[in-house]
Amino acid sequence: MNTGEAKVVAVTGASGYIASWLIKLLLDRGYTVRASVRDPGDAKKSKHLLELDGAEERLNLFKADLLEEGCFDSLVEGCDGVFHTASPVLLSVSDPQAELIDPAVKGTINVLASCAKAPSIKRVVITSSLSSVFVSRKPLTADVALDESWFSDPVYCEEIKNWYALSKTLAEKAAWEFAKENCIDLVVLHPGFVIGPILQPTLNLSMEMILDIAKGVQPLLGPVYRFVDVRDVALAHIKAFEIPSASGRYFLAERAAHVSEVQNILHQHYPTFVPLEICENIKPSGPKFTVSKDKAESLGIGFIPLDVSLKDTIECLREKKLISF
DSSP: OOTTTTOEEEEESTTSHHHHHHHHHHHHTTOEEEEEESOTTOHHHHHHHHTSTTHHHHEEEEEOOTTSTTTTHHHHTTOSEEEEOOOOOOSOOSOHIIIIIHHHHHHHHHHHHHHHTOTTOOEEEEEOOTHHHHOSSSOOOTTOEEOTTOOOOHHHHHHTTOHHHHHHHHHHHHHHHHHHHTTOOEEEEEEOEEESOOOSSSOOHHHHHHHHHHHTOOOTTOSEEEEEEHHHHHHHHHHHHHOTTOOEEEEEOSEEEEHHHHHHHHHHHOTTTSOHHHHTTSOOOSOOOEEOOHHHHTTTOOOOOHHHHHHHHHHHHHHTTSSOO
16 A cells, blocks of 8 residues: 555645645555646646656645635645645745745645645645755854754845745744644755756746756855755655654755856766866855755665766756756
């Protein structure tokens, strides 16, 4: 018997990078999946989901908008669990409140409010980010190892205009408060920079940033990232739902790496795509603090190495003809 046989779960933001992989793994494990998208009729956003193994029998698409109260009621009714992945990921915005903060915070509360009405739900798993963890005035020297006790400072996020980190921090804070007040069993996952193969047909933000790094462009968010494979992130969501003892927050990062390390790895595999002069363009710098794997590994997550993730990323983009060399 498959792990998810006879179980029904809901996934918000279904057409996204992480959600697409989550739905694939859920279907592979026998779950019936209810998936919310903004427009079920938009074939460009949902075709790859409908083509997954098991989708014809066990995947149903629902229309939902993060800012519409009550619109998730029908999605979560009768479900055993809910995975809330929907939240905007934007680096440049003209109206932070409308474009990032409201969809993240109000959207999270709207989903949880619908969950509070559904007694069948055993647990809710929310996708947050390491951005809601390390953006504060605390020193981030090389000897620092972040664990699940760390939280970003919303006042500091606002001061430095890191609107994405602010949206994720406020959304997580609101989620914990609502879950406590409404007796919801909540688990929150915090992926770092997510890479690995894509299932959707178009480039997402992290893929665009990997291609920029490959071209020698200095990324907007700094020189050092905590990388994690999308397949590990999706599996961690499922483990966080399936394992009864799972609780609290889980940080997801295979390791910290400077963009120059990424370039060197890509050069070793694809010297014509990332020539040596690109690797010499950006020198190592910036705080290379680490993120504890202990709690994530307690879920049974054995992180895919960065080298493998990067190679699989490029191979996938080539197969989809999103890059050529």
